[in-house]
Amino acid sequence: MRIDCIGGGPAGLYFAILMKKAFPGHDLTVHERNDADDTFGWGVVFSDATLENLEEADAESYAEITRSFARWDAVDIKFKGRVVRSGGHGFCGIARRHLLNILQARAEALGVALRFKSEIAGLDALRAADLVVACDGVNSTLRAAFAAAFRPTLAVGRAKYIWLGTNRLFEAFTFLVAENRHGLFQVHAYRFDAHTSTFIVECDEESWRRAGLDAATTEESVAYLEELFAEDLHGHPLLTNRSLWINFLNVSNETWRHGNVVLMGDAAHTAHFSIGSGTKLAMEDAIALAARLKERRSLPDALAAYEEERKPAVDRLQRVAGVSQAWFEEIARYRGMEPAQFGFALMTRSRKVTHGNLALRDAGYVASLDRWFVSRTEAAGTEPPPPPMFTPLRLRGLLLENRVVCSPMCMYSAEEGTVADWHLVHLGSRAVGGAGLVISEMTDISRLGRITPGCAGMYGPAHVAAWKRVTDFVHGQTRAKIALQLAHAGRKGSTKLMWDGIDLPLDDGNWPLLSASPIPYLPQSQVPKAMDRRDMDAVRDDFVRAARMAVDAGFDMLELHMAHGYLLASFLSPLTNVRRDGYGGSLANRMRYPLDVFDAVRAAWPAERPISVRISAHDWAPGGLVPDDAVEVARMLEEHGCDIIDVSSGQTTADAEPIYGRLFQTPFSDRIRQEAGIPTMAVGAITNFDEVNTILLAGRADLCVLARAHLGDPYWTLHAAAAQGYAALPWPQQYLAVKPRPR
Numbered sequence: 001m002r003i004d005c006i007g008g009g010p011a012g013l014y015f016a017i018l019m020k021k022a023f024p025g026h027d028l029t030v031h032e033r034n035d036a037d038d039t040f041g042w043g044v045v046f047s048d049a050t051l052e053n054l055e056e057a058d059a060e061s062y063a064e065i066t067r068s069f070a071r072w073d074a075v076d077i078k079f080k081g082r083v084v085r086s087g088g089h090g091f092c093g094i095a096r097r098h099l100l101n102i103l104q105a106r107a108e109a110l111g112v113a114l115r116f117k118s119e120i121a122g123l124d125a126l127r128a129a130d131l132v133v134a135c136d137g138v139n140s141t142l143r144a145a146f147a148a149a150f151r152p153t154l155a156v157g158r159a160k161y162i163w164l165g166t167n168r169l170f171e172a173f174t175f176l177v178a179e180n181r182h183g184l185f186q187v188h189a190y191r192f193d194a195h196t197s198t199f200i201v202e203c204d205e206e207s208w209r210r211a212g213l214d215a216a217t218t219e220e221s222v223a224y225l226e227e228l229f230a231e232d233l234h235g236h237p238l239l240t241n242r243s244l245w246i247n248f249l250n251v252s253n254e255t256w257r258h259g260n261v262v263l264m265g266d267a268a269h270t271a272h273f274s275i276g277s278g279t280k281l282a283m284e285d286a287i288a289l290a291a292r293l294k295e296r297r298s299l300p301d302a303l304a305a306y307e308e309e310r311k312p313a314v315d316r317l318q319r320v321a322g323v324s325q326a327w328f329e330e331i332a333r334y335r336g337m338e339p340a341q342f343g344f345a346l347m348t349r350s351r352k353v354t355h356g357n358l359a360l361r362d363a364g365y366v367a368s369l370d371r372w373f374v375s376r377t378e379a380a381g382t383e384p385p386p387p388p389m390f391t392p393l394r395l396r397g398l399l400l401e402n403r404v405v406c407s408p409m410c411m412y413s414a415e416e417g418t419v420a421d422w423h424l425v426h427l428g429s430r431a432v433g434g435a436g437l438v439i440s441e442m443t444d445i446s447r448l449g450r451i452t453p454g455c456a457g458m459y460g461p462a463h464v465a466a467w468k469r470v471t472d473f474v475h476g477q478t479r480a481k482i483a484l485q486l487a488h489a490g491r492k493g494s495t496k497l498m499w500d501g502i503d504l505p506l507d508d509g510n511w512p513l514l515s516a517s518p519i520p521y522l523p524q525s526q527v528p529k530a531m532d533r534r535d536m537d538a539v540r541d542d543f544v545r546a547a548r549m550a551v552d553a554g555f556d557m558l559e560l561h562m563a564h565g566y567l568l569a570s571f572l573s574p575l576t577n578v579r580r581d582g583y584g585g586s587l588a589n590r591m592r593y594p595l596d597v598f599d600a601v602r603a604a605w606p607a608e609r610p611i612s613v614r615i616s617a618h619d620w621a622p623g624g625l626v627p628d629d630a631v632e633v634a635r636m637l638e639e640h641g642c643d644i645i646d647v648s649s650g651q652t653t654a655d656a657e658p659i660y661g662r663l664f665q666t667p668f669s670d671r672i673r674q675e676a677g678i679p680t681m682a683v684g685a686i687t688n689f690d691e692v693n694t695i696l697l698a699g700r701a702d703l704c705v706l707a708r709a710h711l712g713d714p715y716w717t718l719h720a721a722a723a724q725g726y727a728a729l730p731w732p733q734q735y736l737a738v739k740p741r742p743r
């Protein structure tokens with residue numbers, strides 16, 4: 001079998017080694033357009049897990065590679081002049097050039113033909129090969145030649161970076177953040193041999209241009225950066241090797257194979273250098289492709305199995321890398337943080353590293369972070385410091401004992417708006433279960449404002465009495481607080497109970513609907529009336545009446561529902577508001593009516609009690625609200641006296657396409673909190689206490705709102721406390737017999 005590898009980087013060389021070991025009789029040639037020692041970049045990073053894969057695949061090259069490693073255990077983050085260190089990370093570095101030399105020597109010893117300065121002049125040169133492995137990098141000529149088959153996507157990153165070296169030897173993987181009159185610059189630095197460290201500098205394009213680096217030569221750029229990071233370089237110069245300011249190119253392909261041509265490494269995919277996985281991915285591709293071919297299946301089957309194995313794993317890692325890349329591209333958002341929190345936010349940016357994970361690596365470091373976090377609360381001085389989720393939070397005159405919130409979840413079990421035993425047990429059991437705050441289901445301000453006939457209401461005397469039964473239980477039997485979420489369903493009203501056909505109109509007995517514009521939610525839905533000023537006044541007054549009733553019912557807090565396409569949200573989104581009067585058009589105009597309602601409710605609600613607002617930070621549909629808009633919405637609400645934003649997304653239109661995943665809405669909360677300067681609640685696929693602690697400590701939210709977790713376990717918070725050995729959260733005396741003993 002003749003195999004031509006186009007590209008002599010780690011992917012092509014390692015694949016050739018593995019195949020020649022397995023099939024000594026195969027004709028294997030690696031074609032590299034450059035010299036043997038001509039390579040871009042400086043150091044390569046491997047984790048312990050990657051090394052295990054390399055040892056199993058080829059012990060000989062593994063032994064030679066590991067003899068040349070520079071190892072480190074710690075991560076250092078320098079921010080605002082202070083260095084934060086975390087230990088226990090277990091990484092290794094090696095010079096990229098040296099790695100290539102090791103692989104070249106190993107390949108030649110096995111009989112692989114290495115052809116340097118070998119430019120494949122056309123596809124005709126490949127026709128004699130049984131298999132062509134395209135591993136010719138980010139700018140792959142083979143990928144371009146077969147673009148119609150591979151269907152590549154090339155996305156250019158927003159930041160500028162330059163890959164440099166230095167003979168300053170960093171003892172840890174080091175992140176440096178420096179700010180001057182031009183902007184914010186960050187460095188990713190690590191030692192990879194006895195003499196040299198990688199020194200990657202990254203900044204946003206605006207800072208790059210303000211500094212004049214867009215017009216600077218490489219030498220001028222180096223001089224600028226040596227001055228900026230003089231304190232960190234300790235007098236050592238910066239070194240260059242084909243070093244240019246560029247944007248990171250994100251490469252992905254719909255398929256990795258076409259006929260007898262298959263993609264590997266950067267030709268198939270890239271992952272941002274902030275997670276240090278490019279070479280890891282390339283060599284793991286080589287391992288997988290060689291393994292499938294060694295199974296002696298047909299070539300098409302082997303290539304299909306290779307793609308089936310590798311593509312999902314790479315897609316997952318690319319998503320992680322994308323989150324990490326976005327964090328660094330938006331690093332200026334976090335410039336107001338204290339060094340302790342900034343360092344933790346940086347290390348947990350990609351969601352792979354967490355509070356619990358870091359505690360296993362460096363318990364002392366995490367304890368110091370927990371101590372810092374509690375020092376900013378009314379429990380300052382508590383020893384040992386509690387996990388972040390068990391620190392208190394004050395909103396106006398309301399003190400929440402912990403940061404766990406039971407999310408509002410519609411039960412569709414009220415009778416003419418009146419809640420009953422189901423609601424008492426549902427909300428009461430979650431309060432008994434330890435949540436710091438429980439929020440009622442969406443509770444409608446009028447009969448015509450309901451989603452379904454089973455929705456809870458706050459528009460009649462019976463409703464006040466029924467709700468007071470719930471709040472009295474929560475206050476009398478638990479230490480939780482309870483909030484009432486007020487809403488009007490708008491165009492999503494007059495529908496069947498969820499289990500009878502979600503969002504479908506009633507078969508009979510429908511009531512008239514209101515919305516910002518006469519646009520039905522579904523094609524078969526009722527067309528709502530576009531609200532006129534009289535309608536606006538009446539609905540606003542209904543909100544005020546409901547707020548006053550909530551005082552009588554004993555609620556500690558209100559939440560106004562301006563999300564998910566309901567009435568107030570229908571004014572916010574350009575997808576549901578096409579008005580041509582003063583309540584449509586610009587975002588400021590679209591906010592006029594929701595703010596009118598908020599102001600009226602705030603005036604009617606006791607000054608010492610907080611109000612939150614739930615918003616959809618992203619409509620997940622073309623032309624809809626996007627996170628930029630959500631920041632502005634939050635700023636306006638904060639200016640009008642809103643105390644905290646409950647950050648959700650979607651459900652504005654039926655054709656929305658959210659990108660679901662673990663913590664998928666938390667980035668919206670993070671951005672609003674940093675940029676609008678208002679406390680936030682994070683919601684959406686938060687499932688365990690480690691995620692809660694990580695979100696809070698990283699400053700991505702002030703409260704964490706859990707729905708499904710509480711549906712599955714009413715005592716979720718008590719169980720989370722027990723699992724963390726936190727004994728200070730009180731259990732009901734009736735349940736003390738099963739309270740876990742302190743560890």
